[in-house]
Amino acid sequence: MQQILTGRVALITGAASGIGRAIALRLAREGALVSVVDVDPGGAEDVVREIREMKGEALAIQCDVCNEEQVNRAIEETEKKLGRIGILVNNAGIAGATFLADMSTEEWLRMFGVHCNGMFFFSRAAAKSMKEGDRIISISSVDGLRGRILGTHYSAAKGAINAFTATLALEVAHRGITVNAIAPGQIGGTAIGNMMMEVAPDFRKEIPVLRCGEPEDIAELAAFLASPKTGYITGQTIVVDGGASLAHPMNQFLLRLMRQPEP
Ligand SMILES: NC(=O)c1ccc[n+]([C@@H]2O[C@H](COP(=O)([O-])OP(=O)(O)OC[C@H]3O[C@@H](n4cnc5c(N)ncnc54)[C@H](O)[C@@H]3O)[C@@H](O)[C@H]2O)c1
Numbered sequence: 001m002q003q004i005l006t007g008r009v010a011l012i013t014g015a016a017s018g019i020g021r022a023i024a025l026r027l028a029r030e031g032a033l034v035s036v037v038d039v040d041p042g043g044a045e046d047v048v049r050e051i052r053e054m055k056g057e058a059l060a061i062q063c064d065v066c067n068e069e070q071v072n073r074a075i076e077e078t079e080k081k082l083g084r085i086g087i088l089v090n091n092a093g094i095a096g097a098t099f100l101a102d103m104s105t106e107e108w109l110r111m112f113g114v115h116c117n118g119m120f121f122f123s124r125a126a127a128k129s130m131k132e133g134d135r136i137i138s139i140s141s142v143d144g145l146r147g148r149i150l151g152t153h154y155s156a157a158k159g160a161i162n163a164f165t166a167t168l169a170l171e172v173a174h175r176g177i178t179v180n181a182i183a184p185g186q187i188g189g190t191a192i193g194n195m196m197m198e199v200a201p202d203f204r205k206e207i208p209v210l211r212c213g214e215p216e217d218i219a220e221l222a223a224f225l226a227s228p229k230t231g232y233i234t235g236q237t238i239v240v241d242g243g244a245s246l247a248h249p250m251n252q253f254l255l256r257l258m259r260q261p262e263p
Contacts, residue, residue: 003031011035014092016043018190022215028056035078065118090119090138095192097150111153132176140181169235178234185241188212208243
């Protein structure tokens, strides 16, 4: 099968685990050379090993996305060793579950540091050298569209990603660069997803498709948005949540009725 990203350089933040790892493997399978950027060097090396086992090319870089100097070094190292970055995936993230009344200033600033400052530092630097056909993809969340109890900081940071995406898309559209966000619902098998499952263990029963998402569900859309065929999709925040955000109270009630066993 033809690989759609052969020779393209993709930098993915938070790629040592979870959704970022799945995106790194998926893009590598399409022929991309992958810069696996994460604050966790051991996890990043493991992902690079997996990519090399698939006969792909990858590079592990330890970087805290909140730190501008480290971000600039990660970009320089990627460009030196792999080439110009054509696909940037802003994925690094942290979770948090605190009522606003109990939230420390440090928690609030950290949430924005990882999700928003990281995206800003990477996108600003990468966009400068981007060319026609290049892509910026950021991992947002449905929480950034509808809010989530215990997550004013998380939801606000994800909402900022959506607004940033729409605005940057407009600024670079004439250069043929697209900028999109993916808003996952509940994704299992990741540190962030597992934390939410501890808070709401029966949540999967409320999802219309009756399962949590998997990191690969998000990676599939990332690969599609990264492909050269999607140049007319830009500025969008695309929800991938098994229909969960359609389940407003009336639909939720009707779904429960539909699922009741026949008498
Ligand atoms: N899992 C879900 O249900 C879910 C839902 C919606 C959105 N998301 C978003 O998806 C993204 C990936 O999350 P995940 O579920 O795979 O969780 P995860 O914890 O498995 O992955 C997050 C990765 O980001 C890295 N990271 C954290 N802080 C960093 C920093 N300062 N610098 C560099 N790397 C850093 C971590 O080391 C980790 O490898 C996040 O942005 C998250 O908010 C996840």
